[in-house]
Amino acid sequence: xxxxxxxxxxxxxxxxxxxxxxxxxxxxxxxxxxxxxxxxxxxxxxxxxxxxxxxxxxxxxxxxxxxxxxxxxxxxxxxxxxxxxxxxxxxxxxxxxxxxxxxxxxxxxxxxxxxxxxxxxxxxxxxxxxxxxxxxxxxxxxxxxxxxxxxxxxxxxxxxxxxxxxxxxxxxxxxxxxxxxxxxxxxxxxxxxxxxxxxxxxxxxxxxxxxxxxxxxxxxxxxxxxxxx
Amino acid sequence: xxxxxxxxxxxxxxxxxxxxxxxxxxxxxxxxxxxxxxxxxxxxxxxxxxxxxxxxxxxxxxxxxxxxxxxxxxxxxxxxxxxxxxxxxxxxxxxxxxxxxxxxxxxxxxxxxxxxxxxxxxxxxxxxxxxxxxxxxxxxxxxxxxxxxxxxxxxxxxxxxxxxxxxxxxxxxxxxxxxxxxxxxxxxxxxxxxxxxxxxxxxxxxxxxxxxxxxxxxxxxxxxxxxxx
Numbered sequence: 430x431x432x433x434x435x436x437x438x439x440x441x442x443x444x445x446x447x448x449x450x451x452x453x454x455x456x457x458x459x460x461x462x463x464x465x466x467x468x469x470x471x472x473x474x475x476x477x478x479x480x481x482x483x484x485x486x487x488x489x490x491x492x493x494x495x496x497x498x499x500x501x502x503x504x505x506x507x508x509x510x511x512x513x514x515x516x517x518x519x520x521x522x523x524x525x526x527x528x529x530x531x532x533x534x535x536x537x538x539x540x541x542x543x544x545x546x547x548x549x550x551x552x553x554x555x556x557x558x559x560x561x562x563x564x565x566x567x568x569x570x571x572x573x574x575x576x577x578x579x580x581x582x583x584x585x586x587x588x589x590x591x592x593x594x595x596x597x598x599x600x601x602x603x604x605x606x607x608x609x610x611x612x613x614x615x616x617x618x619x620x621x622x623x624x625x626x627x628x629x630x631x632x633x634x635x636x637x638x639x640x641x642x643x644x645x646x647x648x649x650x651x652x653x654x655x656x657x658x
Numbered sequence: 659x660x661x662x663x664x665x666x667x668x669x670x671x672x673x674x675x676x677x678x679x680x681x682x683x684x685x686x687x688x689x690x691x692x693x694x695x696x697x698x699x700x701x702x703x704x705x706x707x708x709x710x711x712x713x714x715x716x717x718x719x720x721x722x723x724x725x726x727x728x729x730x731x732x733x734x735x736x737x738x739x740x741x742x743x744x745x746x747x748x749x750x751x752x753x754x755x756x757x758x759x760x761x762x763x764x765x766x767x768x769x770x771x772x773x774x775x776x777x778x779x780x781x782x783x784x785x786x787x788x789x790x791x792x793x794x795x796x797x798x799x800x801x802x803x804x805x806x807x808x809x810x811x812x813x814x815x816x817x818x819x820x821x822x823x824x825x826x827x828x829x830x831x832x833x834x835x836x837x838x839x840x841x842x843x844x845x846x847x848x849x850x851x852x853x854x855x856x857x858x859x860x861x862x863x864x865x866x867x868x869x870x871x872x873x874x875x876x877x878x879x880x881x882x883x884x885x886x887x
Contacts, residue, residue, distance in 0.1 A: 431660060432689045438766035454860065455764045457698055460661045460687035469686055469698060471764070535684045535700070537667035631683065 432458035434466045434481045434524050441470070441479070444523050447514040448530060450474050464642070466526070469533070476533040477512065481526040487642060488527040493568045494641050495519045495529070497561075497618055502532075504560045507553075507629075507637045509534050536629025536636030545633040553635040554623060554656060558649050561618040570621060570645040574610050577603055614648040621645050623652045661687035663695045663710045663753050670699070670708070673752050676743040677759060679703050693871070695755070698762070705762040706741065710755040716871060717756040722797045723870050724748045724758070726790075726847055731761075733789040736782075736858075736866045738763050765858025765865030774862040782864040783852060783885060787878050790847040799850060799874040803839050806832055843877040850874050852881045 435458075436444075442453045451474030459467045459478075464487065468479040482488055495511050499519075502510040511519035511529040521528045539546055570576075581599055588595040620627070621643040629637035664687075665673075671682045680703030688696045688707075693716065697708040711717055724740050728748075731739040740748035740758040750757045768775055799805075810828055817824040849856070850872040858866035 437769040439769060441766075453766060456766055457686075458689040459698070460689050469688070537670075537682060537685055540666035540668060 431460060432466045432468070433483050434526055436466075436468060436479070436481070436524055440524065441468070444479075444521070444528075445470075445472060445530075447516075447521070448512055449515060450477065450512065450530070470530070478509065478531040478533055479523075479528065480531055481523060481528045483526065490568060490642075491520050491527055491529070493566055494644055496566055497564060497644050498641060500564045501557060501560055506557060506560055507534060507635065508557075508641070509637065509639055534629055534637035534639065536631050538626045538628065539630050540625065542625060543633070546630055549630065549633055549635045550625075550628045550656065553628065553638060554620075554652055557620065557638060558617060558652070564618050566618070567646040568618075568644065570643075570647040570651070572621070572643065573645070573647055573651075574607060578607070611648065611650070614650050616646065616648050618644060619647050619649055619652045621647065621651060621655065623656050624658065660689060661695045661697070662712050663755055665695075665697060665708070665710070665753055669753065670697070673708075673750070673757075674699075674701060674759075676745075676750070677741055678744060679706065679741065679759070699759070707738065707760040707762055708752075708757065709760055710752060710757045712755065719797060719871075720749050720756060720758070722795055723873055725795055726793060726873050727870060729793050730786065730789055735786060735789055736763060736864065737786075737870070738866065738868055763858055763866035763868065765860050767855045767857065768859050769854065771854060772862070775859055778859065778862055778864045779854075779857045779885065782857070782867060783849075783881055786849065786867060787846060787881070793847050795847070796875040797847075797873065799876040799880070801850070801872065802874070802876055802880075803836060807836070840877065840879070843879050845875065845877050847873060848876050848878055848881045850876065850880060850884065852885050853887065 438453065438456065441456055445453055451472035453470070453472055455471040457469050459469050461467045465483055466481040470477045470479050482491065498508050498510040501508045509532045511531050513519055514521070519529060542550065581603055586596055588599065620638065620641060622640060623638065627638065627640045628635060629639060667682065667685065670685055674682055680701035682699070682701055684700040686698045688698050690696045694712055695710040699706045699708050711720065727737050727739040730737045738761045740760050742748055743750070748758060771779065810832060813825070815825055817828065849867065849870060851869060852867065856867065856869045857864060858868060
């Protein structure tokens, strides 16, 4: 929830010159996301989000995320694809960070959705899954069930300093969960972080699904669980 | 540089209903200022800054700041006055904080002004001082020369833990400064924090002077010194 990398107006103006997006009119650092720096940027031709990716891991995965957004955008879904520069590139570098200029979407994140808003969000999730049916790139779920045992091992006996016996209790719980984990649910690319903050709405209408930086290949029920979580 | 108070979309929509500003379209917390929470708010009728004042001292001074902004706005200067609600009120409460909905100004803060930009900023400062000639409200400068001796006393001998003899050196320096402090320079309401971050520009043109929350009655040269500082 912070701007980690400062971008001067001068550097931003020079960056925007790579694109056919007009001249810089306003730029405000926005407190959005936890891992990246984001600016809301207005130009004489429109409004954009500038994202600077702060962690190296994101940089390696950016081509996957951007291809996924282009795929959904190409099918008319309300997602924020990256803007291509005059040479067709979507992934850039700015202030030493990987950076993308991204389409701005209107709408607000609802804190306590009504039934009608929840139905709209569910429908948008279903449309997204249907649109990803023929998306062929894959990415492992770095937060998926296979990652939990190594994570538990890394925490190790230090968990017992939080509460006596915690490591054993979690180890047993994890064994039960892994043994019963569903193996045959429909799998595709999923959003993997589709909680209310990442669903933009106006009234009862979904105007955007955003923040695809956990997107990966996993069971579709993963999105359903996060949305209900 | 953070959003301290979270405002839900639901609470913000209800708040905006007090004003004749249309319906909420987008809201983003912005990383601006150090003491307040700020949101960039778009409605069907325009764009605004929502500021929630986090410190009690600001609340007591808000009527002064808002009167000063109205005075400058009334004379056609590019400053961001508070929007009046349907009952004419400018100062509100939201999420337990004093809050104002403020006119949005385009422009960016320049990091390394060119000579032409510096001349424009100086001219804008001069116009502001001229426009404040007949502004009659007063407010002491809480960061002014009278505040330095009490501040030094509060720090006291603990300064010597930073560097041996530091308290004595600063005491002597302060005595010299106070003895030579100019007593007869022109005085009026001044901005008191008019450094490049608080001057919005497009190209070589000043599009706004912002962040008047240190404004006070002092010598005009104070603004000149801050702008050069």
